[in-house]
Amino acid sequence: MTPTIGFIAINMATTQRDLLKAGIPTKKENTIKTRKSQKSIKGWLAISTFLVLAIWTSTGLLGFYPTIVGSGSMQPSLNIGDIAIVISTPSSQIKVGDIIQYWQNEEMKLHRVVEITETERGKAFITKGDANPSPDTDPVFPNQIRGKLIYTIPKIGWISITIKDFFTSTYTFLTTTLPQTLTNTGTLIITNGVYITSALALTAYSYLLLTYKNIRKEKT
Numbered sequence: 001m002t003p004t005i006g007f008i009a010i011n012m013a014t015t016q017r018d019l020l021k022a023g024i025p026t027k028k029e030n031t032i033k034t035r036k037s038q039k040s041i042k043g044w045l046a047i048s049t050f051l052v053l054a055i056w057t058s059t060g061l062l063g064f065y066p067t068i069v070g071s072g073s074m075q076p077s078l079n080i081g082d083i084a085i086v087i088s089t090p091s092s093q094i095k096v097g098d099i100i101q102y103w104q105n106e107e108m109k110l111h112r113v114v115e116i117t118e119t120e121r122g123k124a125f126i127t128k129g130d131a132n133p134s135p136d137t138d139p140v141f142p143n144q145i146r147g148k149l150i151y152t153i154p155k156i157g158w159i160s161i162t163i164k165d166f167f168t169s170t171y172t173f174l175t176t177t178l179p180q181t182l183t184n185t186g187t188l189i190i191t192n193g194v195y196i197t198s199a200l201a202l203t204a205y206s207y208l209l210l211t212y213k214n215i216r217k218e219k220t
Contacts, residue, residue, distance in 0.1 A: 063088050065146060067101060067110065068157035073129030074099070074110055078149075081158035084110055085151040091123065091142035099149035100125065102140045110149065111136060 064087040069078045077099070078084060086101045094100060099112050102125075114135055115126035124139035 064150070065101070067108070069110065073131050074112070075131045077112075077130050078110065078152060079154070081155045083153040083157045084149050085153070086110075086147040087150045088147045089145075091125075091145055094125065094145070094148055100127065100140070101146045101149070102127070102144045103146065104136075104138060104140065104144060108146070 064085055067084045067086055069080055069082045069084055072080055084099075084101070089100075094113060094116075096113050096116060099110060101108055101110050103109075109127075111127035111129050113125050114128045117124050117126060117139070119139065121141060124141055125145070126135050127140055128135040
């Protein structure tokens, strides 16, 4: 009992300042550190979750593909900068009027199905951009199709487009424009240097020749 009473008395007589001077963390300090630690953990969890989802969605592991619209061929249905959510869909479930994403001529396209036909190679889809005057020349076959559009998020993709354009412009400047400018500047400096050096040499020669003639006149 006595030790307990003594501990309580010492605890009541000791202030937070005394504890801090002794290097002992107070309850308030521990609470602040705990809160900071919890916020840090939550922040990292949020970032990790976002990165995992970004990887899964971009690779199609979740069954759908967010795609940034980069051309105006599907206006007004899809505008540049919109994000098109495409879901993996069997070709048997695609019908006329659906907007599909497919691989053709070494690029991904998003066009509307305007006709389904049978060819020597089997079932084929005739596509067309809403803003284009005529259907696409080449038919689309089932093995080219990634999926069909199910949802559109307007304008959010402009952030990615702006960042991509910035890095593309920076790369072009550093790899093409800047070296070419430095080369042209260097050539100009060298050319001007040759002219200036020649002019100085000619001036010096003329001065020496004139001086030599004056000396000969004085001796004569």
